[in-house]
Amino acid sequence: MPLIDFLNGNPFAFSLTVALFGLMIGSFLNVVVYRLPKMMEKEWQEQCRLVLDSGELEPPVNTPDGESEHPTPEQNPFNLFFPNSHCPKCDHEIKPWENIPILSYLFLKGQCSHCQTRIPLRYPAVELFTGILSAVVAYMLGPTWQCLAVLFLTWALIALSLIDFDHMLLPDEITLLYLWAGLIININGLFVPIEQAVLGAIIGYLSLWSVYWLFKIITGKEGMGYGDFKLLAMLGAWMGWQPLPLTIILSSIVGATIGISLILFKGRDRQIPIPFGPFLAAAGWIAILWGEPMMNFYLNASRFQ
Numbered sequence: 001m002p003l004i005d006f007l008n009g010n011p012f013a014f015s016l017t018v019a020l021f022g023l024m025i026g027s028f029l030n031v032v033v034y035r036l037p038k039m040m041e042k043e044w045q046e047q048c049r050l051v052l053d054s055g056e057l058e059p060p061v062n063t064p065d066g067e068s069e070h071p072t073p074e075q076n077p078f079n080l081f082f083p084n085s086h087c088p089k090c091d092h093e094i095k096p097w098e099n100i101p102i103l104s105y106l107f108l109k110g111q112c113s114h115c116q117t118r119i120p121l122r123y124p125a126v127e128l129f130t131g132i133l134s135a136v137v138a139y140m141l142g143p144t145w146q147c148l149a150v151l152f153l154t155w156a157l158i159a160l161s162l163i164d165f166d167h168m169l170l171p172d173e174i175t176l177l178y179l180w181a182g183l184i185i186n187i188n189g190l191f192v193p194i195e196q197a198v199l200g201a202i203i204g205y206l207s208l209w210s211v212y213w214l215f216k217i218i219t220g221k222e223g224m225g226y227g228d229f230k231l232l233a234m235l236g237a238w239m240g241w242q243p244l245p246l247t248i249i250l251s252s253i254v255g256a257t258i259g260i261s262l263i264l265f266k267g268r269d270r271q272i273p274i275p276f277g278p279f280l281a282a283a284g285w286i287a288i289l290w291g292e293p294m295m296n297f298y299l300n301a302s303r304f305q
């Protein structure tokens with residue numbers, strides 16, 4: 001029996017296969033979450049340096065003697081693929097057999113093989129979490145184009161949530177890329193008609209933008225960032241405008257519950273902001289998989305009241 005036929009007829013085998021692949025993606029997401037903010041920071045520093053040096057944001061121009069007006073940037077590349085992963089304390093380069101998801105962490109007993117520095121538990125946790133969510137998507141949607149699309153969306157939402165949690169930042173490099181991707185895949189109505197996708201992007205952005213300005217006018221404070229607007233616009237481009245109220249309600253309930261719990265039980269200062277992106281991402285992921293049955297359940301329940 002061909003492998004594809006076996007996976008088509010065996011949801012458990014398909015889910016397990018996707019879960020194993022998800023573990024590897026989770027390992028890559030750890031790199032994205034760590035390096036992308038640093039890449040953005042380096043870019044901002046370079047832009048600021050250009051402005052301070054020349055007063056204009058323009059590329060360096062060679063002078064007649066062949067020298068550049070600005071110091072040359074670092075020669076060593078730093079991106080999602082270079083340099084190779086290494087221990088932040090001793091610079092030991094991580095070997096391929098030390099980078100196997102979950103297994104390497106267990107084999108190394110959670111320590112660097114060179115200097116025995118503890119490896120944060122978060123790394124295998126992200127790998128495991130990514131594998132589990134990938135398996136859920138595979139089981140729910142089966143071997144379809146929708147499944148492939150939602151897997152990529154799931155991985156992006158995980159990365160966005162962790163970056164926002166660490167840095168209070170939702171990078172345009174992900175949100176805008178996936179906003180356009182949502183519109184493109186819905187040209188042929190993979191999830192919703194293109195008209196609903198466009199409306200979803202518009203309504204998603206404007207809804208939180210309106211809340212932001214209303215809150216700022218009333219309180220004089222900023223309740224959320226522009227990245228949150230773009231994230232909800234991104235979700236709207238994927239699933240249309242109808243699930244957006246559910247997404248906002250779910251994210252607000254979970255966010256308020258966690259925020260109040262941190263204040264009451266952990267003594268967290270209420271003036272310290274809590275990133276809203278992870279709650280939006282989680283609610284959007286739930287809505288794209290179970291939004292329709294949840295809304296149908298609510299509507300049916302309302303009829304009997």
